[in-house]
Amino acid sequence: MLALKTTKKIRSGRSLAILSAVVCLTVILGDVLLSWVSPVPGKIMEVEDGVEMLRQSDPDILVLGSSHTRSFLPMRQMIQERSGGELEMALVPVEWGIFTSYRWVLFHRLAPLIDERRDEEAVRPSLKRALLITTFYDACKVPHIGNVNLPARAWRWSDFWSDVAQSGLTRFNRNFLQNRWKALFPGSVLVQNRGHDRVSEDLIRAVRPLSAQQEQENHQERVRWATRNMEEQFQTCWHEPELEALEDILAFFQARQIEVTVVLFPLLPEIVSQKSKETTLARYAAFAHSLEGRPYVRVVEMTHDSPMVDGDFQADFDHLTPEANPKFSRWALENKLPWLLEAP
Amino acid sequence: MSLHQVEMWFFLPLMLLLYWAGSGRRVWQNAVLVLGGYFFYWTWDPRLVWVLALATGVDYLLGRWMGLAQGKPGHRKAALGLSLVYNLGQLAWFKYMGFFAHSFNDLMQGLGLSVSLPILQIALPLGLSYFTFGKLAYTIEVYYRRTPVCRSLLDFAAWVSFFPQLTAGPIVRPRQLLPQLEKGRRPHASLFAAGARAFLLGFLLKAYVADWLGPHMVAPVMDQPEGYGAGARWLALISYAVQIFGDFAGYSAMAIGLGRLFALELPENFNLPFLSQSMMEFWRRWHITLNTWLFDYLYGPLTMSRGWWRGRLDLGFLVVFGLCGLWHGAAWGFVLWGLLHAAALVVERRWGQFYKTLCRKDRAWVQRRRSWWYATVAWALTQLWFVLTLVPFRLHEPSALGGYLWGLLTATGDKLPPGLEGLRQWQHLAVIAAFLLLYHASERPLGKALWERFQASPLLLRGLVYGLVILYLFIFAPVSEGTFVYADF
Numbered sequence: 053m054l055a056l057k058t059t060k061k062i063r064s065g066r067s068l069a070i071l072s073a074v075v076c077l078t079v080i081l082g083d084v085l086l087s088w089v090s091p092v093p094g095k096i097m098e099v100e101d102g103v104e105m106l107r108q109s110d111p112d113i114l115v116l117g118s119s120h121t122r123s124f125l126p127m128r129q130m131i132q133e134r135s136g137g138e139l140e141m142a143l144v145p146v147e148w149g150i151f152t153s154y155r156w157v158l159f160h161r162l163a164p165l166i167d168e169r170r171d172e173e174a175v176r177p178s179l180k181r182a183l184l185i186t187t188f189y190d191a192c193k194v195p196h197i198g199n200v201n202l203p204a205r206a207w208r209w210s211d212f213w214s215d216v217a218q219s220g221l222t223r224f225n226r227n228f229l230q231n232r233w234k235a236l237f238p239g240s241v242l243v244q245n246r247g248h249d250r251v252s253e254d255l256i257r258a259v260r261p262l263s264a265q266q267e268q269e270n271h272q273e274r275v276r277w278a279t280r281n282m283e284e285q286f287q288t289c290w291h292e293p294e295l296e297a298l299e300d301i302l303a304f305f306q307a308r309q310i311e312v313t314v315v316l317f318p319l320l321p322e323i324v325s326q327k328s329k330e331t332t333l334a335r336y337a338a339f340a341h342s343l344e345g346r347p348y349v350r351v352v353e354m355t356h357d358s359p360m361v362d363g364d365f366q367a368d369f370d371h372l373t374p375e376a377n378p379k380f381s382r383w384a385l386e387n388k389l390p391w392l393l394e395a396p
Numbered sequence: 397m398s399l400h401q402v403e404m405w406f407f408l409p410l411m412l413l414l415y416w417a418g419s420g421r422r423v424w425q426n427a428v429l430v431l432g433g434y435f436f437y438w439t440w441d442p443r444l445v446w447v448l449a450l451a452t453g454v455d456y457l458l459g460r461w462m463g464l465a466q467g468k469p470g471h472r473k474a475a476l477g478l479s480l481v482y483n484l485g486q487l488a489w490f491k492y493m494g495f496f497a498h499s500f501n502d503l504m505q506g507l508g509l510s511v512s513l514p515i516l517q518i519a520l521p522l523g524l525s526y527f528t529f530g531k532l533a534y535t536i537e538v539y540y541r542r543t544p545v546c547r548s549l550l551d552f553a554a555w556v557s558f559f560p561q562l563t564a565g566p567i568v569r570p571r572q573l574l575p576q577l578e579k580g581r582r583p584h585a586s587l588f589a590a591g592a593r594a595f596l597l598g599f600l601l602k603a604y605v606a607d608w609l610g611p612h613m614v615a616p617v618m619d620q621p622e623g624y625g626a627g628a629r630w631l632a633l634i635s636y637a638v639q640i641f642g643d644f645a646g647y648s649a650m651a652i653g654l655g656r657l658f659a660l661e662l663p664e665n666f667n668l669p670f671l672s673q674s675m676m677e678f679w680r681r682w683h684i685t686l687n688t689w690l691f692d693y694l695y696g697p698l699t700m701s702r703g704w705w706r707g708r709l710d711l712g713f714l715v716v717f718g719l720c721g722l723w724h725g726a727a728w729g730f731v732l733w734g735l736l737h738a739a740a741l742v743v744e745r746r747w748g749q750f751y752k753t754l755c756r757k758d759r760a761w762v763q764r765r766r767s768w769w770y771a772t773v774a775w776a777l778t779q780l781w782f783v784l785t786l787v788p789f790r791l792h793e794p795s796a797l798g799g800y801l802w803g804l805l806t807a808t809g810d811k812l813p814p815g816l817e818g819l820r821q822w823q824h825l826a827v828i829a830a831f832l833l834l835y836h837a838s839e840r841p842l843g844k845a846l847w848e849r850f851q852a853s854p855l856l857l858r859g860l861v862y863g864l865v866i867l868y869l870f871i872f873a874p875v876s877e878g879t880f881v882y883a884d885f
Contacts, residue, residue, distance in 0.1 A: 068585040070855045071862075078863025079870075086871075221397055221439040229402045242870040251871045252820070 079242070087241040090254035095238065097122050099157055099206040102144030106165050110176045111142035113392060114310075116154055116162070116301075117185025120317040121145035123372045124185070127381035134393055140178070148201035150190045151297035157206050158301055166308070181392065182305050182312045184298075187319065187355075188336035191298070193291035203228035278323040278369050286331040295339075306348045313350040313389070314340055318358040318372075318380070320365040329356070352388050359383055397439045399560065399650045400603050407436070408654070411559075415658055420580035426554040429577075429658070433557030440522040440563075447486070447521040448557060454482050455531040456552045459538050463545030472539055479535035483528045490520050495726030525723055526565045527556050529689055534570040536693055543570050551577045560654035564647045566665040566685040573660065581659035591656025596865065598649030604873040605828050606642035609635045612815030612824070618790055621803055623811040629803050632813060636790060637783050638832065641669065644683070668839050669782075670832075673774040675740040678782060686723070690716050709745065713738040729792030736785045824872070 096119075106114070113131070115124045121143050128141040144162065146153050168175040203212065204227040212228045219225075237243040245251045262270065305312040316337065324333070333355060344351045364376035372380055385392065397403050411432045418424025438445050458475045465471035488496075497513040504511045537543035546552045555573050617624050617632035624632070648665035655662040665685050672678035679687045698705050699712040714735060721734020754761040764770055784801075791797045815821045837843035850858065 065583075065585045067855060068589055071589065071859045074856055074859025075863045075866065078860050079866050082863070082867040216439055217442055220441045221403060226401065226403065229406065233402045233405060242867070246870055246873075255871075256820070 083240050083242045086251055086255070087239075089258045090241055090245065090251045092239060092241045092244050096147070097125070097143070097145055099144055099146055099161065102142065103161050103165070106142040106144065106162060106176075109140055109142055110178045111140045112178045113139065113141040113181045113183065114162070114166075114179055115141060115143040115183045115185060116158060117144075117146065117183070117315070118149045118154075118187065118190065118317075119145050119147045119371060120187070121185045123317075123377045123380050124183070124384075125381075126378040127385050130381060130385055131392060139393065146201065147205050149205075150192060151186075151294040151301070153202055153206070154184070154190075155297040155300050156202055158304060160211070161206060163304070179308075179310060182310050183389075184301060184312055184314050185317055186314060186340075187317050188285070188289050188332055191291060191294045191336060191339075192285060192289040193294070201227075204231040274369070275322055278320075279325050279328070282323060282328045282332055283325060286328075286335070289332055290335065302343070302346070302349060306346075309348065311348045311350065313352055314343060315389075316340055316351070316353045316355045318354045318360045319356075320362060320369050321356075321360075322362045323369055324356070354384065354388060397436050397559075399563070399647065399654065400599055403439070407432075408657075412657060416583060420582050422578070422580040423550065425581060425658075426548075426550045426577055429554040429559075430550065430557055433554070433559045433562060436559040436562060437522060437557065441519060444519060444521045447490075447524070448527070451483070451486065451527065451531060452553050452556045453549075455479055455535055455556075456546070456549050458482075458535055459545050459552075460547070462535070462538050463547075476535055476539040479532065483532050483535075487524060487528050490518055490524055492722070492726050493518060499728075523562045523564065526561065526563075526567055529567045529686070530569070531556060533567075533689060533693065537570060543574070546570070546574055546578075548578070558655070558660070560651035561662060564644065564651075565683075566648055566651065566663050567689055568662055568685070569689075572663050576660050584659060587656045587659055591653045593653070593862075594649050594656065595653030596862065598646045598651075598653060599873075600831070600865065600869060601642040601646030601649065603646075604642075604869060605831070606639045606646060607873065608824050608828065609639040609642065609815070612821060613813050614639050617813050618800065621800055621807070623809045624803075624807060624813070625809040625811075626804055626807045628809070628811065628813055629800065629807055631816075633783055633786060633804070635815075636786055638828070640786070640789075641666070668836050670779065671775075671836055671839060672778050672782075673771055674778055675737060675744055675781065678778055679737075679741075686720070690720055694719070710742045713741045713745075717741070724789075727792045729788040729790075729797065732788040733785050736781075736788070740781050827872075 102116075102121075105111075115121050115128075122145045124141070124143055128143060131139050131141050144157060146157050149157075166176060166179060203215075203225050207215075207225075207228045212225055215222075215225045234243055241251060302312060319333075337353060337355065340351045340353070343349050358380065360372065360376065360380060364372055364379065366373050397407060411428065414432075415425055415428045418428065434445060434448070437448050458479045461475045462472045465475065494515055494517075497515050501512045501515075534543065534546075538545055546555075551574060554577050555568070555570065558568070558573065561568055613635035614632050617628055618636060621629060621632075645666035652662045652664070663685055665683060667681040667684065669678055669682040672681055695712050695716045698715065699707065699709050705712065717734040717738035718731055719734070720737070721730040721732065724730045724733070751761065751765065755765075787800050788797050791800055815825060834843070838847050850861075
């Protein structure tokens, strides 16, 4: 097979260096050109940033939960301002998380900091309140996701090696390396988007843009899909291990006399059907409200009654836009969580 | 660890850095290879590293014993016998124990007897079939004095645990790698360039061709063929042939490429098998290292021995290819696959003999054999047979196997595999087809000339082409599951 044969065409190290440089330049240039068509998504706040925020401070309020936790970032600023610097908030968003992921992050990454003591004195004695940001999705049985976000989003090298020592390199723990690899090339659209088809989609759109009608049809199709998906998740979003994880999280805070508020985050109104309200969402809300009355547990429902409108959500139908986050924070702080400004 | 997965981009630079830090120093370089090889193995399953270590130690010591027992044929025979028992026993225990126990229990149940063997859950050590065959070649060659005894445990361990060939071959003979490991290696630009090119070719075959065809053209149809018509089933089967070729030839090319980055040359394992015009030629082009191993150490000794087997060439084919099937996996589907290949070889041999008698009577038959239509028919029959035998290779359940084969003739249905839905999928099919055509055309005179011209073109042009290929892979190659089909064998 010719392509496998060695040839004498590359005789010197200099030729090899030139060839390698041309290959690298081509790839880098391609990467730069492609990033005009398909920009690299900006850096988002991750578990590591949240852990660092907690490590650097002695917060009064800890916000833990899914990626929606990031919408509370403006609230952090508001609380600081309105309390005259008296109250501090730390946020730990677990991207792509479900209850088992939050439990892992709480027990493995946050607990050592929450319980840290120096000379018999607690290092962070101020923590008296926690918000757990959830949606019905956190109780889902998601076999294709599982808690696969953990290696990518929350592990340290020590977690990775201990898992490899136990079960070798697996599809699960490989996610850690994938993320580390991506972190080495934060500005490369090729590295960041490999395997996600985003570059090819953007390329096609750049060459052949969709008409307004096609865009509208695509949007409607996605709305139909997301609506149906939420309705069907009545079947899968009641997974005992996830509910047990929630119990463990509540018990953790109760044991430390930290008041925990389970927040049901707003959903995009456009994809919430009557059927979803009566099935998937109703069951989750009923379950959440059943937790009320336990010591140190509050429940705040925001699923349907927030002022968030369709335009406040991103194209992923899930997260609020950066512009909508302050609006949400202001509304939530004034209407749903005003006691956060009061002394515990 | 997998050659085409992200971990390789962490592991490989570190290995190369350490390895070439001791350029020309055999002990240093081999120590790095051994440590790297064992680390590679450890990341697959930390509990089974001992299998590799023990297997290495046993054959090294048996080889040394044979070396010390010059003039003592009894001792040498005992050492060879122990090596055969150990290696085949290890293979039988890890790979076939469950299969034989299942088969025995099924047989007893069929006979109405209430006798059953316990089914043990035994993990199969990575690459067991590959390094076992490599080591068997060593003790057999040392016994027959075709290969000198390896005196250094470090060199021997570096050969057995050389990580590029550890997962899925090629099956490297001692005489192919040990002499290279017995001296220090120095970097060489042409070897690096050829290594990088081979790795890129392998990556393209594995990460794009095989990993796109698998989920888009093969698995949906072959796993659940209901609703698919005969056309879709044929397409899935042909795609499976290409997938398995891309997967395994891709792995082999990557292994060869990585070997060259360490200035070590591994043997070629695939040579354009889709050009074969006979099954014998096919097996000279497909999994070459396994095929030559089987012919050198099994078929040859069997059919050229002095006993009853001598000259029983057809029976030899059946035995060797039955075992070849079993080597691929502990399932009757693989055995059937092997036997079907053996049957084709038997028919081909008989046809060859018959044709010779025709040629002796009339020389016009010689010309007919050289005609383009004879070559075309022979090519079509060879490829058709290969493709058809892949049904038992993939579908081991008799009902699924029979159903799929029958469906190739009779199935109706209008379902399409996902790979035929939408323009973007057709783009992948077109690129894969064009790449495979170009790849195979490189063996024809025009293809050879074009390749030579490309190789002689300015560095800038070559660099640009390689860069564009890498760009394409970055954009379109799916992130795969991280396994190779042949790593399971």
